[in-house]
Amino acid sequence: MSAPNLVLSCFPGIGLLDRAFEQQGYCVVAGPDLIFGGDVRDFHPPAGVFEGCIGGPPCQAFSRLRHLRAALGQQPAENLIPEFERVVAEAKPDWFVMENVYDAPLPSVLGYLVWSDVLQNRWFGAEQHRARRISFGTRDGRPLDLSPSMVALESPTWERAVMATSAKSGKLARSRAALKSQRVGGGLLPGSQPSRTVAESARLQGLPEDFLAHAPFTQDGKRRVIGNGVPLPTGRAIAAAVRRAMGNARGATGMSEAQETDLPEIDDDDNDSYQCVECGDAITNPDRLGKWHCDGCVAAQRRELAGTTP
Numbered sequence: 001m002s003a004p005n006l007v008l009s010c011f012p013g014i015g016l017l018d019r020a021f022e023q024q025g026y027c028v029v030a031g032p033d034l035i036f037g038g039d040v041r042d043f044h045p046p047a048g049v050f051e052g053c054i055g056g057p058p059c060q061a062f063s064r065l066r067h068l069r070a071a072l073g074q075q076p077a078e079n080l081i082p083e084f085e086r087v088v089a090e091a092k093p094d095w096f097v098m099e100n101v102y103d104a105p106l107p108s109v110l111g112y113l114v115w116s117d118v119l120q121n122r123w124f125g126a127e128q129h130r131a132r133r134i135s136f137g138t139r140d141g142r143p144l145d146l147s148p149s150m151v152a153l154e155s156p157t158w159e160r161a162v163m164a165t166s167a168k169s170g171k172l173a174r175s176r177a178a179l180k181s182q183r184v185g186g187g188l189l190p191g192s193q194p195s196r197t198v199a200e201s202a203r204l205q206g207l208p209e210d211f212l213a214h215a216p217f218t219q220d221g222k223r224r225v226i227g228n229g230v231p232l233p234t235g236r237a238i239a240a241a242v243r244r245a246m247g248n249a250r251g252a253t254g255m256s257e258a259q260e261t262d263l264p265e266i267d268d269d270d271n272d273s274y275q276c277v278e279c280g281d282a283i284t285n286p287d288r289l290g291k292w293h294c295d296g297c298v299a300a301q302r303r304e305l306a307g308t309t310p
């Protein structure tokens with residue numbers, strides 16, 4: 001049985017999304033990240049320990065800048081969403097949250113149904129204009145209700161998104177500026193702005209301006225890791241919505257009566273009534289996972305994860 005409130009963070013970066021979940025009372029355990037010398041590809045979490053799993057796989061593979069990278073002859077970025085899916089499949093949490101850019105594909109994990117939406121940071125009272133796609137996976141596909149965190153009126157003034165690639169010294173940023181200046185006949189596009197300071201980036205992400213002041217990163221590195229994170233207002237709204245959707249205690253669903261009525265029926269007293277979500281075969285001896293998969297499909301999934309599928 002998993003520990004209530006224990007959450008595994010994949011691709012944690014400097015932990016902005018983690019911080020938002022901690023502020024909702026979750027205890028977040030950070031998995032490996034390249035910036036601290038770890039690699040998710042070598043990581044295998046224990047099954048059934050974590051209530052939830054959160055993560056923002058790198059988004060370069062789906063960001064709109066990917067076309068510019070291709071035009072510059074750069075290698076396409078690796079898609080690590082399959083690694084997030086593998087970690088979830090191994091950890092078997094009650095729920096997972098994946099955040100990414102608008103164009104990212106939805107995560108797909110055997111036994112989970114995924115609800116997804118695109119959230120705008122300004123909806124949560126923040127100044128920074130930044131949209132992120134979030135996907136919420138559960139056994140029954142329940143949705144997240146973000147409306148209690150939304151403000152009635154967005155700020156009339158707003159700031160462009162904090163970007164991980166906006167540092168002045170970034171090759172891509174220089175190339176982007178060069179392409180823009182070619183397009184407008186030599187001058188920068190109207191509205192082009194210089195890079196932000198670390199303090200400005202931190203403030204717009206919802207952090208104290210002296211955040212990372214003593215951290216062992218270069219100025220460029222600080223801008224990059226802050227820009228890579230989920231803005232705290234958006235992160236807090238997501239964490240609060242997960243808390244409402246999953247309830248404070250095991251068994252409380254946090255769902256409306258209408259949503260409860262739409263759920264597929266599971267009869268805990270009658271093992272014969274379980275059907276595998278993959279093949280539809282009856283499951284005669286359900287355990288926590290077996291409620292959703294027959295032994296054959298579980299074994300096939302394990303072989304696939306281990307890379308031994310013929």
Ligand SMILES: C[S@@+](CC[C@H](N)C(=O)[O-])C[C@H]1O[C@@H](n2cnc3c(N)ncnc32)[C@H](O)[C@@H]1O
Nearest residue numbers: 011012013015016017033034039040056229230
């Ligand atoms: C979008 S950022 C995550 C930001 C984080 N969710 C936050 O809110 O602060 C993606 C992270 O994935 C990390 N990453 C990239 N490849 C990785 C790998 N193979 N293993 C582990 N982490 C990786 C990057 O270093 C980066 O910190």
